[in-house]
Amino acid sequence: MMDISLRNLKLVNVIVKEDSVTKAAEKLFLSQPALSHQLKKLEAEIGLKIFNRFNKKLILTETGKIIFNASEKLLPSINLLNAELEGIKRGEKKKIRLTTECYTCYHWLPKVVQKFKGEHPEINVEINIEATQDPIQFLNKGEIDMAIVSNKSATSIIHFEPLITDEMVVILSKENDLVDLDELSLSDLQNQNLILYDLPEEKNYVLTKILNNDLDKVKSIQKVQLTEAIIELVSANLGISVMARWAVTPFLQNKQLKLLPLKEKQGEREWFIASLNQVSKMEKQFIAQVKTNFAADDF
Incomplete structure (x- = not known):
């Protein structure tokens, strides 16, 4: 059974939007080797390729596009939820x-x-x-x-x-x-x-x-x-x-x-x-x- 976590959705989303593993690692406060390790681990867990490597660039596969599109729908809702919870915590x-x-x-x-x-x-x-x-x-x-x-x-x-x-x-x-x-x-x-x-x-x-x-x-x-x-x-x-x-x-x-x-x-x-x-x-x-x-x- 596949289990894509929010952390994994964010990982894929940031890599695509930054269009650079180095910049994505910086935004996620990870080293480049640590980010690459997490990505390989995710692909191994689901048994599917998310990116194709081409001339040091990562290109989304069909699976990757599905995961990225899902992240675009889910992450804003999660961010809004977190903001509302933080507001409640602050009495707002x-x-x-x-x-x-x-x-x-x-x-x-x-x-x-x-x-x-x-x-x-x-x-x-x-x-x-x-x-x-x-x-x-x-x-x-x-x-x-x-x-x-x-x-x-x-x-x-x-x-x-x-x-x-x-x-x-x-x-x-x-x-x-x-x-x-x-x-x-x-x-x-x-x-x-x-x-x-x-x-x-x-x-x-x-x-x-x-x-x-x-x-x-x-x-x-x-x-x-x-x-x-x-x-x-x-x-x-x-x-x-x-x-x-x-x-x-x-x-x-x-x-x-x-x-x-x-x-x-x-x-x-x-x-x-x-x-x-x-x-x-x-x-x-x-x-x-x-x-x-x-x-x-x-x-």
């Missing part, structure tokens, strides 16, 4: 493949990406919506570079970079009995129908982190898929909801809605950037863009 990666664990984050994420690309047009940011269903799994498979998540996984191979802290607030109708309060405790919700996103329970932040999976803290729970539908139900005083302040802000033109904070910072939620490696310089710039936009409340 040109692409970010990104997702978030929460569909509602797509309310603000595209705006951040747009601003980032405006300042860094050479960087390509790809949002993988499919990966939202299980960002950590996509990260482990190498199908994305970063994931915006609100929970740290118990794994040592994933790095979690603190990103932002947002606030989960209670949304209620102005006709609700709780509307006159300045802030709410969980005990205030006992007689309320809580309307939440239709997510698996283990991925529902309100259930797992705020209610601590204690369904007795509310009268009942109703699950709805769309933010707009939740807003309409709350506006009609058919229940209350808990969601991020930035997620509900666009709907505040509805005069029937009021937002109330939870006592003792129970509504604070930490977000992280998850990645398999330490984030690169370019990825840190993207993180800074997210933080800047949140600090400016530009959502």
Whole structure:
């Protein structure tokens, strides 16, 4: 079985382009005898002549032409690959493949990406919506570079970079009995129908982190898929909801809605950037863009 290595492809390619064994040896940092030895060894290994010797010149055989043509196709790709890897090593990666664990984050994420690309047009940011269903799994498979998540996984191979802290607030109708309060405790919700996103329970932040999976803290729970539908139900005083302040802000033109904070910072939620490696310089710039936009409340 023949096995032409990249080193051999480069050897043939340089000899042809330099049109001189001496110059080729210099370019490959070899002595002329060492280059001639490698060439003879390659011809012996494949059992075919690559060059014909004529008046101290090397002329490509049919086999040699095939090898040279292949080197012209493959070596540029390998050089590009090496350059990209070196760029990543220096923190100069040109692409970010990104997702978030929460569909509602797509309310603000595209705006951040747009601003980032405006300042860094050479960087390509790809949002993988499919990966939202299980960002950590996509990260482990190498199908994305970063994931915006609100929970740290118990794994040592994933790095979690603190990103932002947002606030989960209670949304209620102005006709609700709780509307006159300045802030709410969980005990205030006992007689309320809580309307939440239709997510698996283990991925529902309100259930797992705020209610601590204690369904007795509310009268009942109703699950709805769309933010707009939740807003309409709350506006009609058919229940209350808990969601991020930035997620509900666009709907505040509805005069029937009021937002109330939870006592003792129970509504604070930490977000992280998850990645398999330490984030690169370019990825840190993207993180800074997210933080800047949140600090400016530009959502």
